Amino acid sequence: MSGPADIEYTGVRELRGPLVVVEGVSGVGWDEFATIGLDSGERRHGLVLEVDRDLAVVQVLEDTAGMDRSGTRVAFSGSPLRIPVGPGWLGRVCDGRGEPADGGPPVLGGAFAAVGGAPVNPVHREPPTEPVLTGVGAVDVLTTLVRGQKLPVFSAAGLPHLELAVQIAAQATCGGEPFAVVFAGMGLTHADAAFVRDGLAERSAARDLVLFLNTADDPVIERLLTPRLALTVAEDLAFTRGRHVLVVMTDMTAYSEALREVSAARGEIPARRAYPGYLYSDLASLYERCGRIRGRPGSVTVLPVLTMPAGDITHPVPDLTGYITEGQIVLSAEAYGAGTYPPVDPLASLSRLMRKGTGAGRTRADHPAVAAQLIAALARSRQVRELADLIGRQALSPTDLGHLDLEDAFRARFLAQDTRENRPLEEALDRAWEVLLTLPDSQLGMLPADLLAAHRHPRGEAPP
Incomplete structure (x- = not known):
């Protein structure tokens, strides 16, 4: 420093x-x-x-x-404030101020960088076009993360957002190119911090992970510094060292509450829910430190995780985050209550840059069509379920009953995944096909006829 x-x-x-x-x-x-x-x-x-x-x-x-x-x-x-930057951060575990928490020496580097970062001219930004695969089927198929994107996870108290964040940080890759993960934990309990360290130990040993852990009993100011340190290290690894870097930041609600506490200590006039009026610009100063820069190797992709107090998506933190970012992954209390992990709500989730990073030459040629058809089928399934609650299941048509079965198949065959299962994209897409093929062809109008026929009769046998 x-x-x-x-x-x-x-x-x-x-x-x-x-x-x-x-x-x-x-x-x-x-x-x-x-x-x-x-x-x-x-x-x-x-x-x-x-x-x-x-x-x-x-x-x-x-x-x-x-x-x-x-x-x-x-x-x-x-x-x-400036910190040393360079590959010396890889494999290290530090506290929220960047001081070693793994018993090692202080991190040294050949250069220093300001933790506030430097604004990037929008003209020099390259549009995101390549995927970051997380090994989580629901994310990779339905809300694909694209290099240079900012895609938050919206959760609520009691849902396994930390487990999902650790799983993504442990498994994420980008097609064999140089890759690294920077994980910033804010306001964690000591049990959660130990869980993060254990879950990411293998990646840390491989020296492609940087870990910043701020615990709930650390000074509140440190919580404001943690994501800035993480992004400064990530920018150097990406734009100077040529790596594609995924920055996972959890929990942004804890960060925002720390900002509110400091604002109150300064005697500032509070805005909505007592948060400072500059909460939007402060969050944007973090989220916007992602992307790709023309003429430079590497990319910074940001995955912020935040909890919505009382599950309220209109709360200032998720509300403002939604304005700044390019979609959201929403976790469902209903799915989690049914014993499903990850409890992703596919109809509330969205990746606005997904079509830029999927398809032939990037993921698989049928990926965009399969994802769109699966979302459409699930939307119809939800309508049918609401209708069944009104008129009873026995009054539904065979097609409607098929949509109810599809929803069950979706959770059991596609969504459900172990917390340590790294599911390849090919397998996740094949599982999506299995779910879709429980419906008749007449209900799969978003899939090209030749593609549908090839999957309905994979060995070329004649239709019945």
Whole structure:
């Protein structure tokens, strides 16, 4: 991290929660990195949140516990927080500030990069066109993740979003090209942090994973820093080292609550649900650090995971996330209650860039048609189920009964998957065909006739 400057300020006016208000400063700028010295010899670190004439408000990364006004000295570095970048991060487990949590030495690098990142000119962005395969059939077939995309997972308390995030981080690949995963955990319990480390141990040992773990009892400011560190490391691995990088960030609701807490400590006027009015732009400053840059190798793909309080999709965090990102993967309490994992709701989920990254030469030629037909059939199945609740199953036509059977087959044959099962795309698409072929041809109008015939009679036998 950046070193301290020569001038140390001792005029601490106030200690307020995670904030230090320093007076008598000059030449200090917003987002500047600061080093805080205590009489005990301990050194802490902070970032400048606000400057007003000769006052600077500094958020302390390690919190202000144990500090007193008279024994505190603050030195400003003259530049934003910077961290070393390079391949040395691969295989490491760190806390939310980037300090080693695996017993190893501090991470070193040949260059430094500002954790705030650098805006990318939209003219220099390449459109996403290639898939990132996760080994989770429901995601790969129905909401395909594309390199350079930002695709969030919407969940609720009690649903296995962390298990899904770890499974995707452990299994994701991009067709044999250089690949890495950066996993940022925010506000995790110690049991969840141990689960993440265990689930990703193999990938970490292979040195294609970087792990940042911020636990619930860590300082709240650290939670705001964790995703920025992760994205800074990912950008270097992608655009300098030529890797395709998947950044998994969980839980963005914990991040947003930390932002709300700091905002309240600063005395800012709250907006909806007491979140700060700049929540949208703050989330966008993270989510938009993805993509591909023309003329540079590699890509950054972002998979944020967030929990919707009380399952409310209109809550500010999922609501604003939906505006910024390119679709969503929604987990269903109903499917999970029925014992299905992953409990993905296919009708509420969407990948807006899916058609850019699927089809011949990318996944499989029949992939777009199969996915579209399966979604359409499931939508009809849901309508039939609601109709059956009104008039009874015995009043349904044979075709309607077939749609009810399709919904059961979808969950049992296609959706259900073990938490450690890495399902190849070919197998997932074949399972989708199995489900669709439980319906008569008359109900599969979105599939080309020759394609349907080839799968209905794979050995060329004549139709009955």
